[in-house]
Amino acid sequence: xxxxxxxxxxxxxxxxxxxxxxxxxGRANFMALGWISRVNSKPPLIxxxxxxxxxxxxxxxxxxxxxxxxxxxxxxxxADYCGIVSGTKVDKASLFExxxxxxxxxxxxxxxxxxxxxxxxxxxxLPTNYFFIGEIIASYTEDKYLTDGQLDIKKMNPLLLTMPxxxxxxxxxxxxxxxxxxxxxxxxxx
Amino acid sequence: xxxxxxxxxxxxxxxxxxxxxxxxxGRANFMALGWISRVNSKPPLIxxxxxxxxxxxxxxxxxxxxxxxxxxxxxxxxADYCGIVSGTKVDKASLFExxxxxxxxxxxxxxxxxxxxxxxxxxxxLPTNYFFIGEIIASYTEDKYLTDGQLDIKKMNPLLLTMPxxxxxxxxxxxxxxxxxxxxxxxxxx
Numbered sequence: 001x002x003x004x005x006x007x008x009x010x011x012x013x014x015x016x017x018x019x020x021x022x023x024x025x026g027r028a029n030f031m032a033l034g035w036i037s038r039v040n041s042k043p044p045l046i047x048x049x050x051x052x053x054x055x056x057x058x059x060x061x062x063x064x065x066x067x068x069x070x071x072x073x074x075x076x077x078x079a080d081y082c083g084i085v086s087g088t089k090v091d092k093a094s095l096f097e098x099x100x101x102x103x104x105x106x107x108x109x110x111x112x113x114x115x116x117x118x119x120x121x122x123x124x125x126l127p128t129n130y131f132f133i134g135e136i137i138a139s140y141t142e143d144k145y146l147t148d149g150q151l152d153i154k155k156m157n158p159l160l161l162t163m164p165x166x167x168x169x170x171x172x173x174x175x176x177x178x179x180x181x182x183x184x185x186x187x188x189x190x
Numbered sequence: 191x192x193x194x195x196x197x198x199x200x201x202x203x204x205x206x207x208x209x210x211x212x213x214x215x216g217r218a219n220f221m222a223l224g225w226i227s228r229v230n231s232k233p234p235l236i237x238x239x240x241x242x243x244x245x246x247x248x249x250x251x252x253x254x255x256x257x258x259x260x261x262x263x264x265x266x267x268x269a270d271y272c273g274i275v276s277g278t279k280v281d282k283a284s285l286f287e288x289x290x291x292x293x294x295x296x297x298x299x300x301x302x303x304x305x306x307x308x309x310x311x312x313x314x315x316l317p318t319n320y321f322f323i324g325e326i327i328a329s330y331t332e333d334k335y336l337t338d339g340q341l342d343i344k345k346m347n348p349l350l351l352t353m354p355x356x357x358x359x360x361x362x363x364x365x366x367x368x369x370x371x372x373x374x375x376x377x378x379x380x
Contacts, residue, residue: 001289001300003330006341009234010306010329012226013260013341013348014361016202036202037227039239040316044199047237047321049229070203073365080372095375099191110191116200124314124323126230131237131323133314139200140193150355151196151203158203159365160350165340166369171204172362175263175349179356182270185285 014169017159019082020048021067021098021107021115024059028093028107031056032083034161035129036068044136046118049129055087060132064120065103069112072157073170079159080168101138108140113156115140204359207349209272210238211257211288211297211305214249218283218297221246222273224351225319226258234326236308239319245277250322254310255293259302262347263360269349270358291328298330303346305330 015034022029033056035049046068050057060066071079078095085092097110101117108115118134145155153171160169205224212219223246225239236258240247250256261269268285275282287300291307298305308324335345343361350359 001287002332003289003300003305004333006329006331006336006339008306008326008329009232010304010326010341012206012228012236013304013343013346014206014350015227016204035227035229037205037225037237037239038202039225039237039314039319039321041241041318042199043317045316045319046202047227047229047239049227049237051231076366077372077374080366080368080370081375082372084369084372085376097191099193110193114200114203115193116198122314124229124312126235126323127233128231129229131229131314133316133321136198136200139196139198141196142192143194146196147355149196151200151352152355153203153352153357153359156203160204160361161368162341162343163368165342166367167343168365168368168371169343170362170365171350172360175358175360176266176270177356178270178351178353178358179274180270181358182267182272182274184267185271186275 011163014160014162017079017161019069019071019079019109020056021069022056022059023063023105024055024087028098029055029087030082030092032079039133045133046136047131047133049131051129057130060120063105065106066118066134067106067108068116069109070114070158072113073159076159076168103137113145201353204350204352207269207351209259209261209269209299210246211259212246212249213253213295214245214277218288219245219277220272220282222269229323235323236326237321237323239321241319247320250310253295255296256308256324257296257298258306259299260304260348262303263349266349266358293327303335
């Protein structure tokens, strides 16, 4: 074993790339976000880690809804731009065709492959960030991203992000069926 | 716009694939986990969503430490196996060379490309899951996974997971530099 210690400020490999939609001061705004995870099975809850200083954090606390929107790899420039400029200075909603769903105040991006509108359930207060937990009220996609009625990641062609080297990546080759490929090891004394 | 509604029980595209290490009833155990996100910048906090019924949830609550271990794509069978069988029935620690770090009770996997040992900071109680938030105390890798001192995802070759279609994927092509490629859009009226 040749383990070396690296900076404990280590990231998830890789982060998915999403755009969080929120209304702030009466305007739709979108922020690039990689800190996201499902956190509960039933009901479907999803959590996002947002820096306390971000304009998006202010909007979510006020309106108590947000959306998650997946850019595809062709949208890499506009997705990155949404992570570079603040909604306090730039009208990022003008970059997209914006639509609304059941919640009426969670702006979503028509060009995205998958959009989820979420209702804020809980805010976890952490030293530099908020972790906002929302219930997924509805999810929107298009038929062209589905195979046999399920989202097909190769058709979605989403972006991945690695930090702190700050690179975007696409999804590569199929590597096996989950909850199946491991069955080969059953019977090896277990 | 041709949006269609799908089941709101929608997932993150894609989830990273990790193995969570914990001591339960005096033994090291490892569970496959895809619900994971960084949640705070300073200090470095990471959160994991674990079903309340899992053996791992019991261990984390008792010992108040856990580890995150990244399998590479060659470990797909053993990683999947750790998600199929429960530590209540199978000694999964015997599948790996296990090592310990500063915390002394967060078992880590020597074969992993990246291991983080974490100290439990907060437990968010949700209807079907716990969301455990831990501080990353130390991170371990090997020189062969680094480029210019930083983790190189192409050398790590981690696994990705999509649900509910339940497929594993590898990381594909480089798609741009984050916080740089979007600068091309600056000046377009913004």
